[in-house]
Amino acid sequence: MTDSPTIWTKHFAAAGDQMIFMGAFFRNIFRSGFEWNELIRQSYIIGYKSFSLVGITGFILGFVLTLQSEPTLKAFGAESFVPSMVAISVIREIGPVIIALICAGKISSSIGAELGSMKVSEQIDAMEVSGANPVQYLVVTRILASIIMIPLLTLMADALAMLGGFAASNISNEVNIQLYFSKAFSALGFADLIPAVSKTIFFGFAIGFVGCYKGxxxxRGTESVGVAANSAVVSASLWIIVLDAIAVQLTSVFAYN
Structure with a gap:
């Protein structure tokens, strides 16, 4: 019983620190001297260097989903609905969430470890002493790069997932590629694409923000670098699940209204 107030105090203090950190991020976006070159460099690191991992994940996702669902639909004589089912499943829900979790493991941990090592080696303190703005240079650029690149990586993974589904469909049957994609995209509309892309923007913010905050x-200890990286992955993954649940509820409300 005596530990409960201490635990709650720590949680509230941590929430307050995150709100202050978020406020510093938004304030520094619009300050003069924005580091455009660093933003481009971080976009390259976050986007291009994640291309192969995200691409392979997306292709395998569509491939396995098709292999698993095709026998079941074939038993009911609904094999022609496989492309539509894969397209809707991947683009609406599975693609954004899986890719965001993959990026949380790669990007958020990398940011947390990088900024944590800079904190330990007092590089951030040196930037503050020299008159530089470490929040604008280190934090704003990484969060904005995550917001920009995560939706692009998700769209690329969705496209490769459709190719993976097409490849899986051709294992047992010979399927025309034009017919496959026409069936896949005929089941989709802007009402499916816009919510899916919109929530990846928030996923990108969560990934970048959590990694920057933890790092x-x-x-000051050397072991804190590993703690920051591990904590960033866990927290970012949790936020992705929570944000996805909120996005699904909001989408359902607007869809039925």
Whole structure:
């Protein structure tokens, strides 16, 4: 019983620190001297260097989903609905969430470890002493790069998932590629694409923000670098699940209204 107030106090203090950190991020977006070159460099690191991992994940996702669903639909004589089912499943829900979780493991941990090592080696303190703005240079650029690149990576993974589904469909049957994609996209509309893309923007913010917060506020010890990286992955993954649940509820409300 005596530990409960202490635990709640720590949670509220951590929430307050995150709100202050978020406020510093938004304030520094519009300040003069924005680091455009660093934003481009971070977009390259976050986007291009994640291309192969995300691409392979997307292709396998569509491939396996088709292999698993095709026998069941074939038993009911609904084999022609496989392309539509794969397209709707991947683009609406599975693609954005899986790719965001993959990126949380790769990008958020990398940002947390990088900023944590800079904190330990006092590079961030040196930037503050020299008159530089570490929040604008280190935090704003990484979060904005995540917001920009995560939706693009998700769209690329969705396209490769459709190719993976087409490849899986051709294992047992010979399917015309034009017919396959016409059936796949005929089941989709802007009402499916816009919510899916919109929530990846929030996923990107969560991935970048959590990684920057955990690394920027890590302790001084050398072991804190690993703690920051691990904590960033866990927290970012949790936020992705929570944001996805909220997005699904909002989509359902607007769809039925």
């Amino acid at each position: 920027y506020n890590s302790d």
